[in-house]
Amino acid sequence: MTARSLTEAAIVNAALEIVRRTGVESLSMRGLSRELGMSAMAAYYYVANKDELLDLVAARALADIPLPEGDGSPWPVQLRALIDHVDKALRDYRGVGEVLLDRMHRTQKHVMRAVMELLSEAGFSDAEVAMAYALIHTYLFGRYRVTAAPLPVGDTGDADPDDIVSRVGPLSARLAGRDYYDFGVDTLIKGLESRLAAAPTNGRRRRG
Amino acid sequence: MTARSLTEAAIVNAALEIVRRTGVESLSMRGLSRELGMSAMAAYYYVANKDELLDLVAARALADIPLPEGDGSPWPVQLRALIDHVDKALRDYRGVGEVLLDRMHRTQKHVMRAVMELLSEAGFSDAEVAMAYALIHTYLFGRYRVTAAPLPVGDTGDADPDDIVSRVGPLSARLAGRDYYDFGVDTLIKGLESRLAAAPTNGRRRRG
């Protein structure tokens, strides 16, 4: 055994574990150190503060996302695949989307770059790329708070067939998270395609 | 003066004030009571716990949203107006979107109903109404975490014209929150329209 029994990697791993099991809000500096068998302050030797820890957790969770190959497939297909990979990387980590939302810009540029390149190649102007990226980012990361709160199933069981809310309530119990996700991403991409179709000369293609 | 010098309404108002000024995360039960000139535990007489307080704050912030009149305008226009009103109700309250996201289903049904009715009338099936509502909700409420973290302006000032990320960085400084919002909502609604156009017989109109 060398002198140190802890490493930054071990700390970040343990933190990610805790977030996956119990959610972000129950990750504490003290509890983390205790979980590693150390004194309550041990983690502070490797990490300046909780914010830095959350940055490292965020970076780690998104590190292994496969980027588009640049094969010949149409941009909506490639964009959809990339979004699916981000979603997969986030799905298991309860509350991590919330963390990442604040931190992705600071810590993790390669996914952002891949999305932006796809959009730029598709024909969007630089300003549109900025806005379209923000839209996708917002939907994807906002999702992890919404899916935690499903639509209420009719409170007293009174399904009024003329009331849309009480019709949708029980129905939403049969819809899987997958259904919401597919509908959402498809609609976003359809909306983007519809924009390009309406003003196809907006973008300036690079290496066109 | 009557016996009581505090009311639930006063407490919720003060809480909403604090959230608007300093964000949700700096709202505390103790600090709130102190701000009202009472002892640290005073608020507990009117409110069971912090969760209940957040529910009341959420309900209050969304209470006065004007619902669609049911005039003859096309559904995308009415939907856009309704979304704008929700946005306006949220805009001034830092972090309140985050609170509401968890709580809207529990506390505030009339906005949800208005959105769902518009979508149902437009021709979407009940399942599609559920998913489209979730999409809109996610975007609208997720926004209040994203807009707090603007895209990074080129870190070292090196604007590489061939790199989409460094092109978009400085550009995003000139884009207003309004631009992102308009683009986002327009794209969502375009995506929904595109869905209806692709499968126009999907929905069953009520009172058609």
Added chain:
DNA sequence: ACCTGAACACCGTTCAAGT
């Protein structure tokens, strides 16, 4: 170099006690 312990300034919540 790596870790600990005590201390400070906070939290949310409970509950007996005051008026």
Added chain:
DNA sequence: ACCTGAACACCGTTCAAGT
């Protein structure tokens, strides 16, 4: 009925001290 004070079990962070 309305509010207070003390207590409990937590936080994040700092910093002198231990090995």
